[in-house]
Amino acid sequence: MCLAIPAKIVELAPLPDTRALVDVVGVRRYIDTGLLTDDPPRIGDWVLVHVGFAMSKISEEDALDQIRVLTALGEEDAARVEAEGYGTVLPSESP
Amino acid sequence: MKFVDEFRDAAVISRVVGEINRLADPSRHYRVMEVCGGHTHAIYRFGLKDLLPKNIELVHGPGCPVCVLPMGRIDDGLAMTHQENVIFTAFGDMMRVPGTHGSPLEHKARGADIRIVYSPADALRLAEKNPDRHVMFFAIGFETTAPSTALTLMRAKSQGIRNFSVFCNHVTIIPGIRAILDSPDMRIDAFLGPGHVSTVIGCHPYEWIARNENKPIVVSGFEPLDILQSVLMVLRQLRDGEAKVENQYRRVVPWEGNRAALKAIAEVFELRNYFEWRGMGFISQSALRLRDRYAQWDAERQFSIPGIRVTDPKAAQCGEVLKGVLKPHQCKLFGNECTPEQPVGALMVSSEGSCAAYYNYEHRKALTNIAVPV
Secondary structure (H helix, E strand, C coil): CCCCEEHHHHEEECCCCCCCCCCCCCCCEEEHHHHHHCCCCCCCCCEEEEEEEEEEEEEEHHHHHHHHHHHHCHHHHHHHHHHCCCCCCCCCCCC | HHHHCCCCCCHHHHHHHHHHHHHCCCCCEEEEEEEEEEHHHHHHCCCHHHHHHEECCCEEEEEEECCCHHHHHHHHHHHHHHHCEEEEEECHHHHCCCCCCCCCHHHHHHCEEEEEEECCHHHHHHHHHHCCEEEEEEEECCCHHHHHHHHHHHHHHHHCCCCEEEEEEEEEEHHHHHHHCCCCCCCCCEEEHHHHHHHHHHHHHHHHHHHHHCCCCCECCCHHHHHHHHHHHHHHHHHHHCCCEEEECCCCCCCCCHHHHHHHHHEEECCCCCEEECCCCEEEEEEEEECHHHHHHHHHCCCCCCCCCCCCCCCCHHHHHHCCCCCCHHHECCCCCCCCCCCCCCHHHHHHHHHHHHHHHHHHHHHHHCCCCC
């Protein structure tokens, strides 16, 4: 569970909502960028996601490497299952 | 080289391995502990052990949150499912971990309302959708995971969601490392520091290991090349008689960590005086609990928790394996009574547990070799 999943930011909710729509191993899900408030990601940025929260911003090259590692570790399916488990709808309440 | 060849940096990897071989002093035996279970998994999966000279021993550390959780805490968490109306939620990793009367999955089969979530935020969403039920989230994890639980609790508070609570089992990595260094039967020359924990805590918290214990520590990424480069950096320090904190995983880990994440942890959690780690006993100030201002969302204060203490089966040597004193296959139960299909200890459940990693990659490989006629 300590392996992080790379995701690309597709859409950002209007502030102060920190949720973002991301493309993560081929599926689109909502994650939370509330732990990156010091350096908020923009659309098109890559982030490392752990349990539904973006932990850090990374370069596209590193993101693609990380996807290769997940595949080689046999964790790509687990990553996809996890990503699919994240929310598909943006809850109406703002944080 | 089979697994490593799949990687684009096969040539760089051979160069690093060559350099490691050149630097390793044949008259020395090196014991390098990888603290993080993610590293353990990668080391076995990529067969990195086979690339290193025989006198460099990789010792598997305690950095697997499922593995260090004592069985009593699982029983305590499951006890809450007997309360009417409670939905028990946990990460998938927890589902097969044995409690005294079976795993969460087995309790589910017997009718308890137990659900897998992939994020603490999902557990909170479940509470919103089920205002007539109480959703309890069984939180585990080191500093990588604690900020997400913290932020979720901050949301629960600001949105006034009352039918949600957290059973907090978050642990902190530094006291675990300290316990290993204090253990009399342990001799470690250097550490590979956990990659993703360090995105949160940064590199400063490791400085005492270098300064006071005089041991090198290199924060490492998870690719084969990352791990090998980190071993090389450790060897360079040992050759030069140095002991410092180095950051091999700079592309992800900032030296100062993630301030927003640390702030969220500090807002919601405080250190417990002590907490039991499986096989390692009680370690002081090694875990987090909810602060008073979050008491309303603290499952330990909202429910009566039995506070169960369970002695691990005598024959199981999870503690020795967790501390790196024994290799997985040296445990009496390994591969016989304890397998990934029928786990006795949590180290055999999680893919990051050293027993499961060893079983899946080394043990099965050996079995296959025997099965195939030459």
